[in-house]
Amino acid sequence: MRYQRIFTxxxxxxxxxxxxxSQKYGDVGVDTLGHIAEQKENFRIPNLQKLGIANLHQLKGVSPVQKPLACYMKLQEQSCGKDTMTGHWEMMGLHVTRPFRTFTEHGFPPELIQELEKRTGRPIIGNKSASxxxxxxxxxxxxxxxxKLIVYTSxxxxxxxCGNxxxxxxxxxYRYCEIARELTMRDEWKVGRVIxxxxxxxxxxxxxxxxxxxxxxxxxxxxxALDSLKEAGxxxxxxxxxxxxxxxxxxTESNKSKSSVHGMEQTIDLAKRDFTGLCFTNLVDFDALWGHRRxxxxxxxxxxRFDEKLGELLSVLRTDDLLILTADHGNDPTYTGTDHTREQVPFLAYSPSMKEGKNLGVSPTFAVIGATIAENFGVKMPEGTIGTSLLEQLL
Structure with missing residues (x-):
C-alpha cells in the first residue's frame, strides 16, 4: 500500500x-474552464495553478508553472452520455452503454404523466424543466x-x-415518489433519480x-471499486x-454537504482524522448553481473559493496521502441552453511524497481513477469493470 488515504x-x-x-451530443467548441478563464478578470486560482492546471489546459490569465506539483492528465469519457451518474459510475469502473433519459426540452411524455396521475389520484401541474x-x-x-401535484425536471x-x-x-x-420510481424503471422513462x-x-x-x-x-x-474497498475492510x-x-x-460512511465550501470543510476535517481508505467528495455547486444557470x-x-479551501487541504495532507482532483462532465456557462456539455475532464494527482509532477497524456476513460485506487489498496476491481491503474506513474 503506497498511500494510506486517498482523497478524490x-x-x-x-x-x-x-x-x-461532442458534436454527436450537440456540443461544439465547448470548454467550461477555458471559457470561464477568458471572461473572468483577474482569475485567481493559485493552488490549482501550482498543481499544474494551466500546464494541463491553456487558460487566459493563468500561466503554466515550471515545476507543477501534481501528475496531470486529460480524461475522456468512454460511456455514453454526459450526466453526473454516468461520469461517477465510470470513474469507479462501470462502462455505461445506454445513457440515462433526460426530459429537459419537452417535459415527461403524456403516457407517464397520465399513469402517475392515475396512481396518485392527483392532477399534475408543471411538467417542465425548471429551477x-x-x-x-x-x-x-x-x-x-x-x-394538484407539481412534477418537474432539470x-x-x-x-x-414537490409537496407541502x-x-x-x-x-x-414519499409514497408518490415511490410510485414514480417504480414507473420510471421502464427503459423509455428511466431516469437516474426521483427526488x-x-x-x-x-x-x-x-x-x-x-x-x-x-x-x-x-x-x-x-x-x-467502492464495493471492492468496502468488502476488503x-x-x-x-x-x-x-x-x-x-x-x-x-x-461505509456518508456526509451531507450544505454547499461546496462546506463540502471542502468536511473533507479538510476528515483529513485531520485517522482512517485507511478512500474519501470521495462531490462539490455540486459548480454545476447546480452556476453551470446550469449559465x-x-x-x-x-x-x-x-474552492482554491482557497484547496490550500487549506494541501496544508494538512500527510506524506502517505494522495489527492486526486477531477470532474464528471462539462457544463460550459458560456454555451447555449442549460444542459451539461460533453467534455474531457482534468486529472490532477498530488502527494506530499511525490518528487515532481509530470504530464501523463490522455486517458480514454475516467475509470483510471477507480483502478488506481483499487491497486493502491491491493484489491481487485470487480468483474466486468474497465480501467487501468496509473499507480506506477504517480512517482
Whole structure:
C-alpha cells in the first residue's frame, strides 16, 4: 500500500474542452474552464495553478508553472452520455452503454404523466424543466389550493415532485415518489433519480424547501471499486452527492454537504482524522448553481473559493496521502441552453511524497481513477469493470 488515504474530489462539471465525439451530443467548441478563464478578470486560482492546471489546459490569465506539483492528465469519457451518474459510475469502473433519459426540452411524455396521475389520484401541474425555487413561486399556491401535484425536471436525469409538508404531508409525498420510481424503471422513462422536494409556506414569497429531501436513485448496475474497498475492510467515506449517485452502495460512511465550501470543510476535517481508505467528495455547486444557470462570474468565484479551501487541504495532507482532483462532465456557462456539455475532464494527482509532477497524456476513460485506487489498496476491481491503474506513474 503506497498511500494510506486517498482523497478524490469531483469538481462537478469542470470540463476542459470538447470530447472528440461532442458534436454527436450537440456540443461544439465547448470548454467550461477555458471559457470561464477568458471572461473572468483577474482569475485567481493559485493552488490549482501550482498543481499544474494551466500546464494541463491553456487558460487566459493563468500561466503554466515550471515545476507543477501534481501528475496531470486529460480524461475522456468512454460511456455514453454526459450526466453526473454516468461520469461517477465510470470513474469507479462501470462502462455505461445506454445513457440515462433526460426530459429537459419537452417535459415527461403524456403516457407517464397520465399513469402517475392515475396512481396518485392527483392532477399534475408543471411538467417542465425548471429551477426548484422558481417553480414553487409559480405553482405552489395552486398545488395547495387545488390538491394538484407539481412534477418537474432539470438538465439532469431526474423526476422531481414537490409537496407541502403541512398540507400534503411527508409520508404522502414519499409514497408518490415511490410510485414514480417504480414507473420510471421502464427503459423509455428511466431516469437516474426521483427526488422528493418537500417545502413549507402558504403563499408566494414565503415558500421554502426543507431538509427532508429524499432521493430514490438507481443502484449501479454492477459492483464498483467502492464495493471492492468496502468488502476488503477499508473505509469508504463520502462527502456531498456521492451517496445519492451510488445509492449508498459501497460506502461505509456518508456526509451531507450544505454547499461546496462546506463540502471542502468536511473533507479538510476528515483529513485531520485517522482512517485507511478512500474519501470521495462531490462539490455540486459548480454545476447546480452556476453551470446550469449559465453564470460565468458565479462559477469563476466558486472556483476561487474552492482554491482557497484547496490550500487549506494541501496544508494538512500527510506524506502517505494522495489527492486526486477531477470532474464528471462539462457544463460550459458560456454555451447555449442549460444542459451539461460533453467534455474531457482534468486529472490532477498530488502527494506530499511525490518528487515532481509530470504530464501523463490522455486517458480514454475516467475509470483510471477507480483502478488506481483499487491497486493502491491491493484489491481487485470487480468483474466486468474497465480501467487501468496509473499507480506506477504517480512517482
Amino acid at each position: 474530489i469531483v469538481l462537478d462539471s469542470l470540463g476542459i474542452g470538447a470530447m472528440p465525439d 426548484g425555487t422558481e417553480i414553487l413561486e409559480e405553482l405552489a399556491e395552486q398545488e395547495i389550493r387545488e390538491g 438538465a439532469d436525469s431526474v423526476l422531481q415532485i 409538508e403541512e398540507t400534503m404531508g411527508l409520508e404522502t409525498l 422528493a422536494r418537500p417545502y413549507v409556506g402558504k403563499k408566494k414569497g414565503e415558500f421554502k424547501r426543507t431538509a427532508n429531501r429524499h432521493d430514490y436513485a438507481l443502484k449501479p448496475y454492477g459492483k464498483t 477499508f473505509s469508504v467515506i463520502s462527502v456531498g452527492k456521492i451517496y445519492d449517485i451510488f445509492d449508498g452502495q459501497g460506502l 453564470n460565468v462570474q458565479g462559477y469563476a468565484e466558486e472556483l476561487e
